[in-house]
Amino acid sequence: MKDEVTLMKGNEALAIAAIRYGADGYFGYPITPQSEVLECLEAQMPWETTGMVVLQAESEVASINMVYAGASCGKAVFTSTSSPGFSLMQEGMSYMAASEVPALVINVMRGGPGLGTIHPSQADYFQACKGGGHGDYHMIVLAPSSVQEMADFVALGWDLAFKYRCVSMILADGLVGQMMEKVVLPPQRPRRTEEQIRQQCPWAVNGRKDMRPKNIITSLELDDDKMEENNRRFQATYRLIEKNETRCELVDTDDCDYLIVSFGSTARISMKAMEIARKQGIKVGLARPITLWPFPEKHIREAAKNVKGILVVELDAGQMIEDVKLAVECKLPVEHFGRMGGNVPTPDEVLNALKEKFIND
Amino acid sequence: MEINDIIKPQNLVYRKPSLLNDAHMHYCPGCSHGVVHKLVAEVIEDMHAEEYAIGVSPVGCAVFAYNYIDIDWLEAAHGRATAMATAVKRLMPDKLVFTYQGDGDFAAIGTCESIHSCNRGENITIIFINNAIYGMTGGQMAPTTLLGQKTATCPYGRRADLNGYPLSITPLLAQLDGTCYVTRQSVHTPAAVRKAKKAIRKAFENSMQAKGTSVVEIVSTCNSGWKLTPQQANEWMVKNMFEKYPLGDLKDNG
Amino acid sequence: MATVKGAVTVNTERCKGCNLCVVACPSGVLDLKKKEVNNRGYHYAYMIAPDKCIGCQSCALVCPDACIEVYRVVEK
Numbered sequence: 272m273k274d275e276v277t278l279m280k281g282n283e284a285l286a287i288a289a290i291r292y293g294a295d296g297y298f299g300y301p302i303t304p305q306s307e308v309l310e311c312l313e314a315q316m317p318w319e320t321t322g323m324v325v326l327q328a329e330s331e332v333a334s335i336n337m338v339y340a341g342a343s344c345g346k347a348v349f350t351s352t353s354s355p356g357f358s359l360m361q362e363g364m365s366y367m368a369a370s371e372v373p374a375l376v377i378n379v380m381r382g383g384p385g386l387g388t389i390h391p392s393q394a395d396y397f398q399a400c401k402g403g404g405h406g407d408y409h410m411i412v413l414a415p416s417s418v419q420e421m422a423d424f425v426a427l428g429w430d431l432a433f434k435y436r437c438v439s440m441i442l443a444d445g446l447v448g449q450m451m452e453k454v455v456l457p458p459q460r461p462r463r464t465e466e467q468i469r470q471q472c473p474w475a476v477n478g479r480k481d482m483r484p485k486n487i488i489t490s491l492e493l494d495d496d497k498m499e500e501n502n503r504r505f506q507a508t509y510r511l512i513e514k515n516e517t518r519c520e521l522v523d524t525d526d527c528d529y530l531i532v533s534f535g536s537t538a539r540i541s542m543k544a545m546e547i548a549r550k551q552g553i554k555v556g557l558a559r560p561i562t563l564w565p566f567p568e569k570h571i572r573e574a575a576k577n578v579k580g581i582l583v584v585e586l587d588a589g590q591m592i593e594d595v596k597l598a599v600e601c602k603l604p605v606e607h608f609g610r611m612g613g614n615v616p617t618p619d620e621v622l623n624a625l626k627e628k629f630i631n632d
Numbered sequence: 633m634e635i636n637d638i639i640k641p642q643n644l645v646y647r648k649p650s651l652l653n654d655a656h657m658h659y660c661p662g663c664s665h666g667v668v669h670k671l672v673a674e675v676i677e678d679m680h681a682e683e684y685a686i687g688v689s690p691v692g693c694a695v696f697a698y699n700y701i702d703i704d705w706l707e708a709a710h711g712r713a714t715a716m717a718t719a720v721k722r723l724m725p726d727k728l729v730f731t732y733q734g735d736g737d738f739a740a741i742g743t744c745e746s747i748h749s750c751n752r753g754e755n756i757t758i759i760f761i762n763n764a765i766y767g768m769t770g771g772q773m774a775p776t777t778l779l780g781q782k783t784a785t786c787p788y789g790r791r792a793d794l795n796g797y798p799l800s801i802t803p804l805l806a807q808l809d810g811t812c813y814v815t816r817q818s819v820h821t822p823a824a825v826r827k828a829k830k831a832i833r834k835a836f837e838n839s840m841q842a843k844g845t846s847v848v849e850i851v852s853t854c855n856s857g858w859k860l861t862p863q864q865a866n867e868w869m870v871k872n873m874f875e876k877y878p879l880g881d882l883k884d885n886g
Numbered sequence: 887m888a889t890v891k892g893a894v895t896v897n898t899e900r901c902k903g904c905n906l907c908v909v910a911c912p913s914g915v916l917d918l919k920k921k922e923v924n925n926r927g928y929h930y931a932y933m934i935a936p937d938k939c940i941g942c943q944s945c946a947l948v949c950p951d952a953c954i955e956v957y958r959v960v961e962k
Binding site: 654656 | 891892893895897900902903904905906909910926928933936941942943944946947948949950951952953954955956957958959961
């Protein structure tokens with residue numbers, strides 16, 4: 272069968288991929304630069320074909336709690352938003368983590384803080400990777416750097432979420448969400464039947480069929496010892512995810528003198544900077560974390576073994592750089608280069624930054 | 633006839649519904665929640681809906697409702713019960729989905745979700761316990777606290793200039809096109825309990841017949857929060873609450 | 887003429903002694919134990935005047951803890 276290649280925006284590719292995955296429901300609220308997700312879903316009318324529910328909610332707060340409920344029913348449900356909306360969702364993220372329900376949440380980041388700008392940013396790195404809501408929790412954070420990955424990470428995110436009973440997040444930015452590229456779309460999969468869900472998710476709230484013991488999804492546990500036990504279980508799951516699911520792309524790191532670490536849209540810009548550098552005889556390699564949590568510490572430590580310095584390129588004031596420094600245990604120079612407020616650097620700016628920090632005196 | 637001749641299985645006319653399990657309910661003595669829990673369990677049994685009923689419990693005194701009624705439950709974040717019920721019902725339209733919420737959950741922190749769920753006409757039932765106070769956190773002012781009523785956060789009595797007016801939210805919901813049945817009941821007398829049960833039954837049937845959103849407000853007591861005995865609390869409710877929150881159907885589309 | 891006889895049982899360990907059943911009873915059948923308490927320390931309800939019970943269920947309907955069972959016999 273020939274691949275179905277089409278040209279579309281990252282946000283649209285994500286929406287179509289979700290329908291094709293066999294999603295059961297989407298609940299979301301418009302916010303730039305990700306509104307195409309909801310627009311595309313409404314235009315596709317999947318309720319007429321796969322039976323998928325699409326609902327424009329009254330707020331991000333309602334959206335995330337609708338997702339929390341749908342996930343508690345064992346359904347494949349998701350929401351998408353952008354930075355200010357994601358801030359509103361933090362309570363729900365914490366509740367979902369505590370209830371161990373599998374869900375997919377997409378944040379197409381824009382520049383903040385506050386209402387900020389509608390242009391690309393990566394400044395929600397801390398919020399996504401360090402737990403934006405209350406309590407000790409993590410979610411799997413996937414960072415797409417192409418329209419293709421916007422589509423591919425939908426299935427990956429959901430598969431991981433159901434495997435570990437956790438929340439997966441696609442942490443994109445306005446650039447990846449808005450740009451158009453060619454993308455190979457996945458084939459349509461059927462939605463799971465209620466019977467399949469009962470087998471896959473015996474914990475799901477979907478009624479006591481045949482009077483099975485009742486299922487309760489709650490994040491409340493007033494017995495301190497039991498709540499500590501819950502926390503130990505969460506942490507054990509996180510250690511397992513760290514062991515099994517850490518992903519990183521390494522490009523030309525075998526012989527490099529300098530390493531750029533960058534994710535998402537800036538990784539593509541850095542890739543171009545690397546090409547220009549190599550033409551000028553400067554051996555630069557690139558490490559692109561695909562999972563931001565779990566952070567690919569070992570990959571980066573390995574790639575940085577023989578380098579003179581690491582440049583961390585991100586669209587913020589320096590967030591991922593902290594994890595890079597921890598990865599190499601501060602044993603070599605790690606510098607940051609980034610733009611803020613919705614600005615995106617050119618490859619030349621990245622290369623100049625690398626030269627200024629490590630090569631020029 | 634001796635008592636032992638009367639107390640025989642064949643003469644049993646009223647018992648605890650079996651869906652209401654043997655767990656000791658944490659509610660204070662005389663709390664209206666217990667009666668409403670019992671009615672919800674009875675109606676689900678009467679409808680034979682045990683296998684497809686899903687409840688959404690709130691944050692507030694009824695947070696542990698899931699421990700007492702043996703059906704599947706979700707426990708919502710504060711105020712978000714109707715958003716959760718919306719998703720559950722849309723994803724599984726063949727289920728009986730209801731929320732059980734207090735006045736703080738439903739009419740303060742959750743007002744946005746409450747109004748929009750009703751306005752969308754979600755085919756869910758909302759059981760709204762209005763006792764004019766925050767019970768669980770220790771008797772603070774609720775959106776429905778009456779003017780002059782003393783609580784931990786309006787210790788000299790609620791004042792309109794300081795605290796705003798008591799919110800009568802049910803009539804607002806009756807105005808929305810999405811609601812099909814909006815009623816205000818109480819459970820302080822045997823007759824009131826019978827009427828409240830009929831209202832819950834009707835609401836649940838509406839939900840299964842996809843008629844829109846049904847809202848059953850139960851004007852209730854919180855004798856601990858009100859610092860009265862259960863009997864005095866009932867009397868205080870009749871005297872003070874029913875004037876601001878009169879009982880009866882506000883909307884019934886049949 | 888038919889007479890109606892009733893009786894109730896109280897789940898004394900479930901009872902919280904709220905007294906609402908005592909108030910609801912139209913015949914003065916029920917009262918709370920004055921001295922005895924259950925395991926949680928509540929003065930539980932009991933039939934102080936069982937002969938007067940007509941099995942009307944008023945007590946059970948208003949009971950917040952569903953601890954009252956009602957039995958009823960119609961004698962012809």
